[in-house]
Amino acid sequence: MSQNVGNPAPAAALQDHNLVGGAGGSRAILATSGAILACHQAGLANWNSLGGASGGSIPTVMLAAGVHPTKIVRMTIDLDFASKLTRHGSLVKVLLAYIMKDRYEKTRPRRGVLASDKLGEFIDSLAPTWPANYWTVAAVGKTQWLFKADGVYEYSEDSCRKVSGPVPVGLAIRASCAVPGIIDAVPFTLDGKILYLFDGALGIDGRCPVGIVRRTLKQPAERIIACDVGEEKKGKMDRRIRRLWKLVCGEGCLPEPGSDIPRYSQGTILIRPPATSVRSLQFTLTRDQKWEAVMSGFASAVAELEKVGLLSGSRLDSAKEIGRSFQAILQEELPEGELAARTEKLLTGYSLF
8 A cells, every 4th residue: 555665756855855843842743753754755855954943853853863754753652751851840830830831931940840861861862973964953041052963053143153062962952942940951061151051942033943944054945844833822721820920920021922923934835733632841642642743743744745746646645545534533432542543554554654
């Protein structure tokens, strides 16, 4: 049944492209993994650059390190995300940190309620050396840093200067994932001074740093594929907590939601998976939940790749049939675990799992 073998990809797919994974915690990890699988289905394999911020930095570094797209999906489905973070705050402190997340983005406390050392070790085991075409970002005070194979750069709208030699890949990923107040900031010593690195989504390029690729790496917009899961929609409880907190500390104490469209994304191939039951900072997930998020990224990527002619012919037919079959599975009332089992069987039939 596989349509990936013996079926040439479109000529456009053989050209170099750039992949950007946006921020969004677990949602970004899973949806970007699904988007990577769709790119594989399209025959995209020649990547000029790969990178991302926060959650989106994890599947993209796997791809840059040579992990096969089908294995990336298998790993994100099998991996216990919570096991890569160590809780060092009480459950009450954890709950308060999640409530205060928007406020902490402004005040940026160095200490969170979760430590990311195990995440760094996991990444370093996958990428013991820097992949030549990989990058990620972090926020440092009022500046932002770009991490690449040849070193660390401080960049702005119109400049980029090297500040350090290369650092371990795991350290860079930990820095990009350091959500203020939730995950500890990552200390970094430069010229004898300790600096603290935070979430890459806090930089000038925002949650989906397409600007790095266009402005700093000098790549044309039409050669950039970006997966952006967007701002997480606030539930009733979140909205009530925001209103209550504003009554306590005033109107300006919580930042307002940012723009719905990533900066510098005009002209790019922008994949925007719809929301599922997975929350950004939800690290304990069932396989069923994970598959919903992965397939959301896959289906959205298929649609966007078709629009620009990167996915066509029998490859596209197979991708669409996978999407239809998955939607049919979703419509059924299934016992826990059955959605995952049937999705895995479906994708295995197309050599995608």
